[in-house]
Amino acid sequence: MSESSQTNTSFRANKALGQHFLVSEKAIRTIAEAIPVGETAIEIGPGPGAITKSVLARVKHLTIIEKDDRFAHYWQEKTAEYANLSVCHGDVMEDLAEVVAQDKPQWIVGNLPYNISGPLTAALASFALSGGMVLMYQREVGQRITAEPGSKIYGGLSVLVRHFYEPKKLITLPPGAFNPPPKVHSMVIRLLPHGKIPKCEFNDLQKTVRQGFAHRRKTIFNQYRGQLTQDDFLGIGIDPKKRPEQLAYDDWVRITLLLVQKK
Numbered sequence: 001m002s003e004s005s006q007t008n009t010s011f012r013a014n015k016a017l018g019q020h021f022l023v024s025e026k027a028i029r030t031i032a033e034a035i036p037v038g039e040t041a042i043e044i045g046p047g048p049g050a051i052t053k054s055v056l057a058r059v060k061h062l063t064i065i066e067k068d069d070r071f072a073h074y075w076q077e078k079t080a081e082y083a084n085l086s087v088c089h090g091d092v093m094e095d096l097a098e099v100v101a102q103d104k105p106q107w108i109v110g111n112l113p114y115n116i117s118g119p120l121t122a123a124l125a126s127f128a129l130s131g132g133m134v135l136m137y138q139r140e141v142g143q144r145i146t147a148e149p150g151s152k153i154y155g156g157l158s159v160l161v162r163h164f165y166e167p168k169k170l171i172t173l174p175p176g177a178f179n180p181p182p183k184v185h186s187m188v189i190r191l192l193p194h195g196k197i198p199k200c201e202f203n204d205l206q207k208t209v210r211q212g213f214a215h216r217r218k219t220i221f222n223q224y225r226g227q228l229t230q231d232d233f234l235g236i237g238i239d240p241k242k243r244p245e246q247l248a249y250d251d252w253v254r255i256t257l258l259l260v261q262k263k
């Protein structure tokens with residue numbers, strides 16, 4: 001048995017914390033090798049360390065953020081063994097911004113707890129990292145993130161991740177790649193910076209997108225009725241009869257800039 005799968009079986013999974021421990025060596029390799037040697041990273045939810053040990057062997061420095069007391073204590077003790085490891089024992093939804101501001105990591109990696117993956121991705125998408133992110137999702141969420149305009153599953157997250165990044169699917173995994181196995185398939189997504197300077201603020205884009213996708217069946221004009229006129233949309237080259245899922249990232253930026261200008 002490999003070291004990672006031995007570790008995984010010695011801790012009982014806590015379902016409330018979305019714990020499904022990765023046991024697929026191929027997936028572990030794919031995730032770790034997506035992070036260049038000698039860079040700095042944050043890992044969200046290391047658990048017993050399937051990914052952590054492989055990442056620690058590559059990076060200059062790794063900070064882990066873990067909510068589960070058992071794993072946080074386990075990794076705090078491991079700091080004696082790993083000089084390049086720091087531990088944040090906390091909730092990623094509360095502590096991530098501070099850890100990113102302090103560490104200025106090049107990369108963020110994680111087999112994300114599926115129960116918070118939507119709001120967590122919206123938060124992650126706001127950080128412009130020089131390296132990128134390698135993230136494991138429930139397959140359906142991964143498909144939504146990588147979806148192109150025109151697809152029924154294209155939504156707010158598909159737009160937000162494109163503010164700083166180009167998303168790419170790396171691998172799809174069956175439930176058996178985890179212990180205990182989840183009910184769903186999973187997908188590893190890589191976000192690499194596209195390098196273009198965004199024309200609007202992330203927070204403004206997020207507000208626009210939240211409102212714009214609130215009622216998917218409504219036309220884009222109806223989503224902003226009272227704020228933007230039909231002529232406003234035509235003036236920025238958008239047909240006001242279009243539905244939100246038909247608009248590309250650049251369209252959302254133009255709507256955002258107009259809304260900001262009219263405030």
Ligand code: SAM
Pocket residue numbers: 017018019020021022023044045046047048049050051065066067068071090091092093110111112113114116
């Ligand atoms: N990285 C391990 C692996 O791949 O086997 C565990 C992944 S498991 C899907 C998700 C991990 O995130 C667990 O370790 C869990 O305790 C942790 N977690 C869940 N919610 C969290 C939160 N709000 N903040 C920080 N960690 C959290």
